[in-house]
Amino acid sequence: MNTPAREGSVVDAVETTIRYVVPGEKAIFYPGDRARSYWPAEEHRVRIENMRPHAGTLALERNGFVLVKEPTAVKNFYDPDEIRRVYYPEVEALVKRLLGAEKVLIFGEMTRSDADNTAEGRQPAYGAHVDYGDRTVRDVATNMLGKDEAQRWFKRRYVLMNLWRPIRTVYRTPLAVCDASLVEEGDLNESEVRGGLGDPSRPSLFGFNLAYSPRHRWYYVPRMQPDEVLAFKLFDSDRSRVQWTGHTAFEDPTSPPDAPPRESVEVRTISFMPA
Numbered sequence: 571m572n573t574p575a576r577e578g579s580v581v582d583a584v585e586t587t588i589r590y591v592v593p594g595e596k597a598i599f600y601p602g603d604r605a606r607s608y609w610p611a612e613e614h615r616v617r618i619e620n621m622r623p624h625a626g627t628l629a630l631e632r633n634g635f636v637l638v639k640e641p642t643a644v645k646n647f648y649d650p651d652e653i654r655r656v657y658y659p660e661v662e663a664l665v666k667r668l669l670g671a672e673k674v675l676i677f678g679e680m681t682r683s684d685a686d687n688t689a690e691g692r693q694p695a696y697g698a699h700v701d702y703g704d705r706t707v708r709d710v711a712t713n714m715l716g717k718d719e720a721q722r723w724f725k726r727r728y729v730l731m732n733l734w735r736p737i738r739t740v741y742r743t744p745l746a747v748c749d750a751s752l753v754e755e756g757d758l759n760e761s762e763v764r765g766g767l768g769d770p771s772r773p774s775l776f777g778f779n780l781a782y783s784p785r786h787r788w789y790y791v792p793r794m795q796p797d798e799v800l801a802f803k804l805f806d807s808d809r810s811r812v813q814w815t816g817h818t819a820f821e822d823p824t825s826p827p828d829a830p831p832r833e834s835v836e837v838r839t840i841s842f843m844p845a
Contacts, residue, residue, distance in 0.1 A: 591779035602691035634750025634815035635802035671841035685831035694819035698780035730805035741829035748816035
């Protein structure tokens with residue numbers, strides 16, 4: 571792997587701009603044709619803390635996200651067959667370990683890069699958002715399981731969680747996550763994603779964008795490695811629990827000028843808890 575001639579510094583925190591949505595505005599996002607999108611933005615300067623010193627105290631049920639050391643046997647994340655044969659079982663085992671889930675559905679795998687030649691639909695997602703809410707979780711699970719079986723599982727507690735991994739060390743355009751314990755329902759603004767997850771013909775997906783709040787606290791993992799995974803909750807059918815982990819790609823001011831493109835892979839999971 572080529573590494574930058576000057577790797578830059580790893581710091582306690584960076585200050586940068588995050589793109590929030592104007593409060594009360596519903597966004598319509600076309601990942602593959604972003605110029606068509608309606609995404610009224612408010613940009614705010616924020617502090618994004620180095621997650622590594624806090625990693626040992628983070629918890630899904632307290633903060634909405636965790637950083638885990640999780641090597642993979644996948645050799646080529648750009649091979650859809652290998653993703654399904656090798657990575658899906660790894661993800662299922664990890665999610666069951668993290669959540670204590672009885673059943674795990676895996677969908678929406680995406681590789682992303684900020685390289686100049688990357689198609690728009692696979693570029694990093696800029697803008698503080700929470701991928702999907704209950705409507706889309708139920709739609710996806712019903713499509714995967716069938717109506718009758720899905721209804722049986724929906725009697726359980728169910729959780730939507732994203733797992734994000736670098737394909738190679740991240741030197742630029744890292745992912746930031748917002749402490750979900752500090753995100754309130756009033757911060758959420760409806761979002762419709764048309765043609766999402768790399769499929770222009772996919773029916774709309776429904777989630778949320780975040781409006782700014784000074785209470786929000788953001789974290790990232792400097793120089794995140796391919797054997798590390800960020801797991802973060804996006805929805806929990808138990809509304810008393812922490813969820814709604816806002817996240818976004820951002821421009822890291824400490825990135826060296828010759829940094830290689832960011833490459834990452836993410837998968838989404840719907841987990842059903844034991845009865």
